[in-house]
Amino acid sequence: MTSTPSAASISIHMSGIVQEYPAANGKGVLRVIDGIDLQLENPSINMLLGPSGCGKSTLMRMMGGVRPFNVKTPTQGRVDIDGQECLDQHDDAVTVFQQYANRPDLTVWDNVAFPFTLKLWKGRISQAEIKERVDTMLAAVGLADKKAMRPAQLSGGQNQRVALARALVLRPRILLMDEPFGALDPQTREEMQRLLLSLCKANPCLVVFVTHDVSEALALGDRVIVLSPQPAKIADDFAIHAEHPRSEAWSRSTETLRMQDRILTSLRDAKGHGQITLSV
Amino acid sequence: MAQFWNPSHPISPQTQRMLGVGAVVVVLVAWALVSASGLVNSNRLPAPWEVAMAFSRLAWDPVRQESLLLTSVLWSGGRLVVAGILVILIGLPIGILMGASPRINATLSPLIDPFRSAPIVALLPIMVMWFGIGEEMKIVFLFSGAVVYLIPLVRDAIRSVPQSYWISARDLGATPWECIRRAVIPMAMPRIVDGIIIAISVMWTYITVAEYVNAKEGLGQLIQNARRFSAMDQVFAGIITIIALALITHRLMTWAKRKMFPWEQSV
Numbered sequence: 001m002t003s004t005p006s007a008a009s010i011s012i013h014m015s016g017i018v019q020e021y022p023a024a025n026g027k028g029v030l031r032v033i034d035g036i037d038l039q040l041e042n043p044s045i046n047m048l049l050g051p052s053g054c055g056k057s058t059l060m061r062m063m064g065g066v067r068p069f070n071v072k073t074p075t076q077g078r079v080d081i082d083g084q085e086c087l088d089q090h091d092d093a094v095t096v097f098q099q100y101a102n103r104p105d106l107t108v109w110d111n112v113a114f115p116f117t118l119k120l121w122k123g124r125i126s127q128a129e130i131k132e133r134v135d136t137m138l139a140a141v142g143l144a145d146k147k148a149m150r151p152a153q154l155s156g157g158q159n160q161r162v163a164l165a166r167a168l169v170l171r172p173r174i175l176l177m178d179e180p181f182g183a184l185d186p187q188t189r190e191e192m193q194r195l196l197l198s199l200c201k202a203n204p205c206l207v208v209f210v211t212h213d214v215s216e217a218l219a220l221g222d223r224v225i226v227l228s229p230q231p232a233k234i235a236d237d238f239a240i241h242a243e244h245p246r247s248e249a250w251s252r253s254t255e256t257l258r259m260q261d262r263i264l265t266s267l268r269d270a271k272g273h274g275q276i277t278l279s280v
Numbered sequence: 281m282a283q284f285w286n287p288s289h290p291i292s293p294q295t296q297r298m299l300g301v302g303a304v305v306v307v308l309v310a311w312a313l314v315s316a317s318g319l320v321n322s323n324r325l326p327a328p329w330e331v332a333m334a335f336s337r338l339a340w341d342p343v344r345q346e347s348l349l350l351t352s353v354l355w356s357g358g359r360l361v362v363a364g365i366l367v368i369l370i371g372l373p374i375g376i377l378m379g380a381s382p383r384i385n386a387t388l389s390p391l392i393d394p395f396r397s398a399p400i401v402a403l404l405p406i407m408v409m410w411f412g413i414g415e416e417m418k419i420v421f422l423f424s425g426a427v428v429y430l431i432p433l434v435r436d437a438i439r440s441v442p443q444s445y446w447i448s449a450r451d452l453g454a455t456p457w458e459c460i461r462r463a464v465i466p467m468a469m470p471r472i473v474d475g476i477i478i479a480i481s482v483m484w485t486y487i488t489v490a491e492y493v494n495a496k497e498g499l500g501q502l503i504q505n506a507r508r509f510s511a512m513d514q515v516f517a518g519i520i521t522i523i524a525l526a527l528i529t530h531r532l533m534t535w536a537k538r539k540m541f542p543w544e545q546s547v
Contacts, residue, residue: 066451101448104543120453150543
């Protein structure tokens, strides 16, 4: 049950990242990310926090996810994963999206086993291991008794569990979370956060978690990276040293409230930036 | 009346059946009354009982020991099945390719889309010139009429699958074509089958035209022949048969679709 190379030595290194899109009016370009340097290492949960549309998802997708199709990504700068330049999606990175995109015609079990039916993974792993991995994953996300059901018979939270299991069954070294719990109700969201923490404990990996929810960032993050509104720069970046799962007392402590204040302040102060940069 | 003008207010199956059957009965009674009153010449509008008589004569001719109706239905149905298989075999892949690739779509849609609104019937003389007056022409005609419906419907079914399915499969390591085959097409299948149902239904409306020219058998020929002898009762019987068959085909295909995609209903 070991993934190779070992999960303990992951690194994502981003330098001088600039992202521009063609402007909506057809003239010039819209700069969404304006010079970001970032170093992420080792199994840990890294929260990318910022206002909607600030480019945090785009930034995350550069870390081995599927990149935007219509534009060169990144426009400038370089992304390295484990010291090697990463130009497109990476086999060791898997993304969980807000839209869980489960196949409605397949059972829960088949949805989780879906990646192994793709050419990329076929033959790499024995049938027996696939079965063992899928069963283990389903038990881990608490859907062992629902494996014969179809997505339409599940709730939103359960569907997101399926998507999470389908991602983790590949034992990714990098787990990219693109506002995965954004559409869930508060109770389910909290459940999913607890689930994510326990899954990360069992399968250590480098998690990059995009959210615009400050309390989610504080509940999950080992590190919180705050991005300013468009064009995004790093407004703040700090570590949280607190045991997971974080207690009620911790989230009400002065220390936590101060962190929350700090995030809100840096988001507010960053607002001074121009919304649109036009060049050419 | 509070719920009368409310599109989403459900009505019970009994009410639905009662209203539907009631409407048909009202029309039949009105028809019978008009015929019985003698206001309209039966050469123009045959009485319901005359049509019923025509049905029974067509269903079994004791002199010739044959059922013209059955023979006609089998011929028309056979042509429809052959053309339908061709429509699916050719239209489905083209529609999928067009939906899957904007480049293929941009290339082919100017060649296909205009024919959806073009009068296919007007092409009949050309088809007669190209394919003669035999079976080939009839199949090609039915095929053309239906395939121009099916292709855009299949393309749109593919394109309406949320792109999150493609992206998610791609993210898991699928090749772009695998994303189409393993994520997008399965999602689009119910709508694709809807397209097939529409295309086959369209063929029933074209069958009479296809059998206008030199058909020796078939429902279109039956109607055409009856018209020539001013046997309006038989014309009516033929038309009613086509409507009934179209309805039955539609019901059967809808039922089959529900069986094929049980997961779709529970969404």
